[in-house]
Amino acid sequence: MTSPSADKVVPLQALGGLVPDGASVAFGGGWFANHPMAAVRQLIRAGRKDLHAITVVGSVDMDLLAAADVLGHLSFSMVTLEAFGLAPNVRRTIESGTLPFTEYTGLGMLIGLEAQGRGMPFLPYRGPFGSDLPARYPEIYATTNCPFTGEELTAVRALQPDVAIVHALRCDAEGNAQWDGTSGPDVDMAKAAKRVIVTCEEIVDRPVIVENPHMTKLPGYYVHAVIEAPFGAHPTSHIPRYAMDAWQLMDYAGQAGTDAITDYVARIRSESEDDYRARVLTGRGDVLAALVDVAETLEGANL
Amino acid sequence: MTAYDVHELMVTRVAAEVDEDGVTVMGSFTPLAYASYMLAKLTHAPRAYLAGFDAVGMSPIQLSFTGAEAAAYKGAVCRWGMLTEINSIHLSNHGGVEAVSSAQFDGDGAINLSTIGPFDKPKVRLPGGAGAAEVIKMYRKMIAYFGNHSSRTLVDKVEFVTGTRWKVGAESRRQAGLQPGPIIVVTNLAVLVKDEDDQPFRIESVHPGVDPQVVVDNTGFALDVPSDVPVTAEPTAKQLELLRTKIDPFGTVKFDFLSGKERLQYLESILDAEWKRAEATVR
Numbered sequence A: 001m002t003s004p005s006a007d008k009v010v011p012l013q014a015l016g017g018l019v020p021d022g023a024s025v026a027f028g029g030g031w032f033a034n035h036p037m038a039a040v041r042q043l044i045r046a047g048r049k050d051l052h053a054i055t056v057v058g059s060v061d062m063d064l065l066a067a068a069d070v071l072g073h074l075s076f077s078m079v080t081l082e083a084f085g086l087a088p089n090v091r092r093t094i095e096s097g098t099l100p101f102t103e104y105t106g107l108g109m110l111i112g113l114e115a116q117g118r119g120m121p122f123l124p125y126r127g128p129f130g131s132d133l134p135a136r137y138p139e140i141y142a143t144t145n146c147p148f149t150g151e152e153l154t155a156v157r158a159l160q161p162d163v164a165i166v167h168a169l170r171c172d173a174e175g176n177a178q179w180d181g182t183s184g185p186d187v188d189m190a191k192a193a194k195r196v197i198v199t200c201e202e203i204v205d206r207p208v209i210v211e212n213p214h215m216t217k218l219p220g221y222y223v224h225a226v227i228e229a230p231f232g233a234h235p236t237s238h239i240p241r242y243a244m245d246a247w248q249l250m251d252y253a254g255q256a257g258t259d260a261i262t263d264y265v266a267r268i269r270s271e272s273e274d275d276y277r278a279r280v281l282t283g284r285g286d287v288l289a290a291l292v293d294v295a296e297t298l299e300g301a302n303l
Numbered sequence B: 001m002t003a004y005d006v007h008e009l010m011v012t013r014v015a016a017e018v019d020e021d022g023v024t025v026m027g028s029f030t031p032l033a034y035a036s037y038m039l040a041k042l043t044h045a046p047r048a049y050l051a052g053f054d055a056v057g058m059s060p061i062q063l064s065f066t067g068a069e070a071a072a073y074k075g076a077v078c079r080w081g082m083l084t085e086i087n088s089i090h091l092s093n094h095g096g097v098e099a100v101s102s103a104q105f106d107g108d109g110a111i112n113l114s115t116i117g118p119f120d121k122p123k124v125r126l127p128g129g130a131g132a133a134e135v136i137k138m139y140r141k142m143i144a145y146f147g148n149h150s151s152r153t154l155v156d157k158v159e160f161v162t163g164t165r166w167k168v169g170a171e172s173r174r175q176a177g178l179q180p181g182p183i184i185v186v187t188n189l190a191v192l193v194k195d196e197d198d199q200p201f202r203i204e205s206v207h208p209g210v211d212p213q214v215v216v217d218n219t220g221f222a223l224d225v226p227s228d229v230p231v232t233a234e235p236t237a238k239q240l241e242l243l244r245t246k247i248d249p250f251g252t253v254k255f256d257f258l259s260g261k262e263r264l265q266y267l268e269s270i271l272d273a274e275w276k277r278a279e280a281t282v283r
Helices: A012-018 A037-045 A060-067 A088-095 A106-117 A186-192 A206-211 A246-256 A260-270 A273-281 A285-294 B006-017 B031-042 B068-074 B082-090 B132-138 B170-175 B212-217 B237-247 B260-279
Strands: A024-027 A051-058 A071-079 A101-103 A122-125 A141-145 A152-157 A163-171 A195-203 A216-218 A225-228 B023-025 B049-052 B097-100 B104-106 B110-112 B141-146 B183-187 B190-194 B201-206
Touching (some): A012 A037, A012 A225, A037 A060, A037 A163, A037 A195, A037 A260, A051 A106, A060 A071, A060 A088, A060 A246, A060 A260, A071 A088, A071 A106, A088 A246, A106 A122, A106 A152, A106 A186, A106 B082, A163 A186, A163 A206, A163 A216, A186 B082, A246 A260, A246 B260, A273 A285, A285 B260, B006 B031, B006 B141, B006 B237, B031 B049, B031 B097, B031 B237, B049 B068, B082 B132, B097 B132, B183 B201, B190 B212
Parallel strands (some): A024 A051, A024 A163, A051 A071, A071 A101, A163 A195, A195 A225
Antiparallel strands (some): A122 A152, A141 A152, B104 B110, B183 B190, B190 B201
């Protein structure tokens, strides 16, 4: 619980000081949507090491952290570059045995977060019966029974990240954070974590939040730091502001499995986030926004 | 009969399974599954209830790699997050028709999206199953689709069970608190169905021109082959027109049927078309 009236705004450059080496960090977003990529880049610039990253459906965020040797452990239910292939650096580090990992079932991870958010040591559910995954992790999954009917259920242990980093559309200085498009696991990661860092497309005054309170998915009392990071999910999407930058993702995927990734990471390290935006978005940002506008629904079935 | 490609036949066959009962969460942008749901919604199942990304109760959308997510929100009636979706759809038994693909699939209805080789020291670390580990068990119908029907993918036993249908027959599913419904496999050669725990998959139909023996030879698990195997219904001219002009004008579904250099070039050409359409509105 943080003071609801505090001004929690810090610059992106302060992020490294908020996330110690070795911390477990839940990263929001899912698929190619709304990963907190400005924060990912900043953790690389800050030289963080041995982070235990937690993702439900990770993509370029996890692969870039693996490429930059930031990770000490990876907990995930999926990591993929989808149309651009498997995630080369996550693959390489797991296959070579250098990155310890925990593969969750997707629902199991979310229920572990839910348990922590509700102050429970575990939650039961009708689990992934028949899957080989639970037996791999007796410290996470166990068999339990309904106390009333005896039905066999899966218990999943509460999952408490040291830090959750999520990217919102807008946020005020108190940390009242709003989403309009994909929020994925963001809110439930935040509720489970000891500390919450919100990056956002823009910091706004409280009255802007109050105008549309139904969009506030994370009230400020959960939040410890607020960081303004325009295009902070790039090259993943932030609906309704911009679509995924498939061209930058393809560029990344082309280099990620080769020696060129060393230079790619070195460039991220050596430039500021302002430099990054200028380099990849000049003359392109408006088209990434237009991709959202031109996306079409089809006539004929809006009953 | 309009000429068609096999991926179009697969879309129409998967679409035929999509009905108006229950809710389907589509998750990441998988073009063949998305196209099938959209086709169903524009034809026989307009009330099919879909969730894509965090958009719940979607309108049908035009497919594109960069625009599918934005389009999903435009006609949707509700915006949730992942946890609300799994609690409100999957775990509460509202799941309708789940379409998945996987690196390996076996005759028990198990999928492997985890590893080739030892789990701790994999030869190939696969992406992981996300919600599929639980969801393929829970949904009323499980559809598994594969663009390359091969005994390397359709194996006797998966190397690692990421998730499985678990209970298959209607009665055993009911007893386990699950909705009864079959496993349907749609490939580039045939349609396979399993609806009993102790019976193998049977060939429901072969696609036009496919010899059932070729299906058997390319399947790693036992198949029940009826004495007279029907032929899969071909796409109609209307379905093809909807797919080509409305649902998937950029050709995203075909992408997953290409390999190697051709695949990358094809992706670049689609993305180029998507970029130009957007750019034209701001330049």
